[in-house]
Amino acid sequence: MSVRYIDSKKTFLLQTRNSAYQMKISEYGYLLHLYYGERLEDEDLGYLIQMQDRGFSPNPNEAGNDRTFSLDVLPQEFSSDGSCDYRLSSIEVKNGDGSYAFVGKVVRHEIYAGKYTLAGLPSLRPSGQDTVDTLEIWLQDEATQLTAVLSYCVFEEKDVITRTVRVVNQSPETIYLNRLMSMTMDFMDSDYDFIHLDGRHTMEREFHRDPLHYGIQTIGSFRGASSHQHNPFAVLCEHQANEDYGRCYGFSFVYSGNFVCKVEKDQYDQMRIIMGIHPKHFSYQLKPGESFAAPEVVLAYSGKGLTHLTHLYHNIYRNNLCQSPYVKEARPILINSWEAAYFDFDEKKILDIAREAVDMGVEMLVLDDGWFGNRNDDSAALGDWDVNTEKLPRGLTGLSEEIHAMGLKFGLWIEPEMVSENSELYRRHPDWCLQMPRRQPSRGRYQLVLDLSRSDVRDYIVTSINEVLDSTKIEYVKWDMNRFITDAWSIIAEKEKQGEIYHRYILGLYDIMDRIILTHPEILFCGCSGGGGRFDPGMLYYQPQIWCSDNTDAVCRLKIQYGTTFVYPVSALESHVSVCPNHQTGRTVPIKTRGIAAMDGILGYELDSTCLTKAEKEICREQIGRYRKYYALITEGDYYRLTNPYEFAEYVAWEHVSQDKKEALLSLVLTERESNDAQRYVKAKGLIPQMHYRVEGMEGTFSGQLLMSAGLPVPSSLLQYEAVQYEIRAV
Numbered sequence: 011m012s013v014r015y016i017d018s019k020k021t022f023l024l025q026t027r028n029s030a031y032q033m034k035i036s037e038y039g040y041l042l043h044l045y046y047g048e049r050l051e052d053e054d055l056g057y058l059i060q061m062q063d064r065g066f067s068p069n070p071n072e073a074g075n076d077r078t079f080s081l082d083v084l085p086q087e088f089s090s091d092g093s094c095d096y097r098l099s100s101i102e103v104k105n106g107d108g109s110y111a112f113v114g115k116v117v118r119h120e121i122y123a124g125k126y127t128l129a130g131l132p133s134l135r136p137s138g139q140d141t142v143d144t145l146e147i148w149l150q151d152e153a154t155q156l157t158a159v160l161s162y163c164v165f166e167e168k169d170v171i172t173r174t175v176r177v178v179n180q181s182p183e184t185i186y187l188n189r190l191m192s193m194t195m196d197f198m199d200s201d202y203d204f205i206h207l208d209g210r211h212t213m214e215r216e217f218h219r220d221p222l223h224y225g226i227q228t229i230g231s232f233r234g235a236s237s238h239q240h241n242p243f244a245v246l247c248e249h250q251a252n253e254d255y256g257r258c259y260g261f262s263f264v265y266s267g268n269f270v271c272k273v274e275k276d277q278y279d280q281m282r283i284i285m286g287i288h289p290k291h292f293s294y295q296l297k298p299g300e301s302f303a304a305p306e307v308v309l310a311y312s313g314k315g316l317t318h319l320t321h322l323y324h325n326i327y328r329n330n331l332c333q334s335p336y337v338k339e340a341r342p343i344l345i346n347s348w349e350a351a352y353f354d355f356d357e358k359k360i361l362d363i364a365r366e367a368v369d370m371g372v373e374m375l376v377l378d379d380g381w382f383g384n385r386n387d388d389s390a391a392l393g394d395w396d397v398n399t400e401k402l403p404r405g406l407t408g409l410s411e412e413i414h415a416m417g418l419k420f421g422l423w424i425e426p427e428m429v430s431e432n433s434e435l436y437r438r439h440p441d442w443c444l445q446m447p448r449r450q451p452s453r454g455r456y457q458l459v460l461d462l463s464r465s466d467v468r469d470y471i472v473t474s475i476n477e478v479l480d481s482t483k484i485e486y487v488k489w490d491m492n493r494f495i496t497d498a499w500s501i502i503a504e505k506e507k508q509g510e511i512y513h514r515y516i517l518g519l520y521d522i523m524d525r526i527i528l529t530h531p532e533i534l535f536c537g538c539s540g541g542g543g544r545f546d547p548g549m550l551y552y553q554p555q556i557w558c559s560d561n562t563d564a565v566c567r568l569k570i571q572y573g574t575t576f577v578y579p580v581s582a583l584e585s586h587v588s589v590c591p592n593h594q595t596g597r598t599v600p601i602k603t604r605g606i607a608a609m610d611g612i613l614g615y616e617l618d619s620t621c622l623t624k625a626e627k628e629i630c631r632e633q634i635g636r637y638r639k640y641y642a643l644i645t646e647g648d649y650y651r652l653t654n655p656y657e658f659a660e661y662v663a664w665e666h667v668s669q670d671k672k673e674a675l676l677s678l679v680l681t682e683r684e685s686n687d688a689q690r691y692v693k694a695k696g697l698i699p700q701m702h703y704r705v706e707g708m709e710g711t712f713s714g715q716l717l718m719s720a721g722l723p724v725p726s727s728l729l730q731y732e733a734v735q736y737e738i739r740a741v
């Protein structure tokens with residue numbers, strides 16, 4: 011079994027293929043963290059805990075005169091609150107007597123084969139061949155009987171451990187849970203860098219790496235969604251770590267709402283990281299007998315650099331997260347109407363775009379925003395999911411039939427969570443949106459947010475959206491969310507429960523996705539929130555791909571994709587070729603480069619195909635052919651970032667390598683060109699050193715070693731923003 015309890019030493023051992031995790035029950039029943047890192051066998055790491063009398067770090071009462079036992083210093087699995095630990099806390103509760111304290115001690119544990127369940131929340135699922143074991147440890151507060159159940163699930167072969175916490179109110183009083191972190195991890199050292207992915211609308215998931223400093227470093231969101239601004243993912247790695255070397259720890263939160271991740275470097279150069287639902291405006295009422303389950307965190311450890319950490323996440327997210335049968339199938343290459351026509355289209359325009367696209371080799375037409383109600387701009391009609399017959403006189407069915415007659419699939423845009431004030435829905439149910447008493451709700455893109463904590467609102471959404479999806483043949487849906495939450499107050503909740511609304515919104519969202527997405531397994535769903543405002547594992551559980559960004563500039567996308575690939579598999583990144591000058595940046599980049607950049611994901615087009623020249627269409631046709639040829643390699647191969655665009659400006663390069671390492675696709679975009687430039691070389695990765703390979707466009711063969719050590723010359727003929735792509739194939 012990958013989980014064991016050694017009674018004589020009171021230690022818990024968790025082992026994956028290459029990592030180990032160890033905990034110990036201390037003499038007074040506290041659960042101490044001993045180790046997470048390179049796989050060890052049965053060695054007992056209890057000796058790592060060195061007791062010392064630390065001034066001004068208090069000692070729990072049961073330690074008597076032992077001044078060396080302080081929870082302010084000891085490494086813990088789940089830190090107490092309101093007692094002796096002044097560091098970041100795992101939990102904050104307001105007890106029935108008004109006190110703010112939780113001090114948990116181990117009262118029991120259970121080890122079983124298989125995985126715990128998390129009702130109503132997305133989480134990893136064991137797939138066919140996985141050996142998966144679970145450890146659950148009950149920490150109880152003697153004074154209040156409140157219990158925190160820590161769950162660990164070990165995916166042995168996948169080299170990943172998941173964690174979550176459930177709080178059960180076994181006390182006779184109502185308590186308020188004001189914070190519950192899904193994961194707390196203490197380290198006895200702190201010479202680490204903190205890597206996080208941050209940005210803004212149209213420039214998401216930029217890579218940031220900061221050395222830890224004394225005090226607390228924080229990322230998070232309380233926008234009601236995981237957000238463009240920070241992603242629920244973090245890495246702690248040694249200062250020396252790079253793509254190929256060094257100890258790296260990954261933390262990925264399977265949740266789509268408010269989150270926080272904090273790292274604290276303490277007075278003794280130790281480090282604590284916590285991750286969970288953001289405590290801001292969070293207060294969960296637990297009556298006697300009630301419980302609360304925190305979302306899951308996925309932990310991965312790599313002793314050999316960031317690329318291997320990436321491979322662990324890509325592998326488990328490809329195989330154990332997405333429900334959609336599409337996750338393993340070739341996704342249709344689509345053309346989307348948004349940047350082609352925005353709101354200004356009619357049936358003829360859409361059919362013209364489709365007809366030209368057929369000629370390019372495109373496989374699906376996606377009708378974006380503007381097809382319903384009186385939606386001629388973004389100020390109206392959200393919530394009214396009836397077709398706009400002025401634009402589409404034969405309805406969705408007429409359009410869909412024509413599109414299918416051309417041999418294309420048909421996809422549709424929806425934004426189910428929102429309502430426009432100028433809509434029939436709002437006029438009928440003005441109380442269905444989130445709003446606070448005595449205040450007018452704030453608008454975002456003119457729209458308000460529906461109160462998904464209400465079951466009647468959810469039922470309306472499920473019925474009206476399912477009616478659309480069942481009304482005609484639709485093979486793809488883009489599920490958008492174009493503003494963040496404000497006014498988080500629900501008219502149906504008691505005042506003591508208003509602190510639950512942000513979380514209940516997300517539970518409501520998962521419920522409607524269960525009832526719309528999971529009941530339509532034949533439809534490919536794509537997530538979107540103004541591009542990548544909700545690019546997180548929670549959404550990927552339902553939707554195998556997410557629109558990366560509203561920024562379609564190929565050069566900006568190189569940075570966005572660079573950051574995104576640290577954790578999310580290439581098969582999750584929807585990426586489109588659009589026109590130049592680019593609508594967001596005004597930049598002009600050759601169409602070949604736009605194609606190569608978009609092939610680092612799920613390729614699509616977002617342009618008016620009727621305006622392309624013959625030559626451009628020919629290039630697109632060729633791009634689509636190449637993409638189809640390398641589809642499995644791109645979406646299932648191992649991913650290598652060959653350059654860091656934040657450290658090296660001249661070119662950006664990346665590579666997809668097949669699992670057997672016999673085939674690779676190396677792509678490179680020249681991002682900075684000066685006159686009479688130095689000769690540059692690009693070094694491949696992931697090949698078999700002794701194997702010989704042919705490189706597309708080059709004479710002879712090259713050993714894997716040579717391609718990885720000496721590399722290939724970057725063609726000096728490349729001009730700024732031009733790109734090359736090499737197939738590398740074993741002979």
Ligand code: GLA
Pocket residue numbers: 348378379388423490492538539540541557559560
């Ligand atoms: C969001 C999406 C875009 C497009 C518009 C439509 O901004 O990210 O791709 O669908 O909404 O309103």
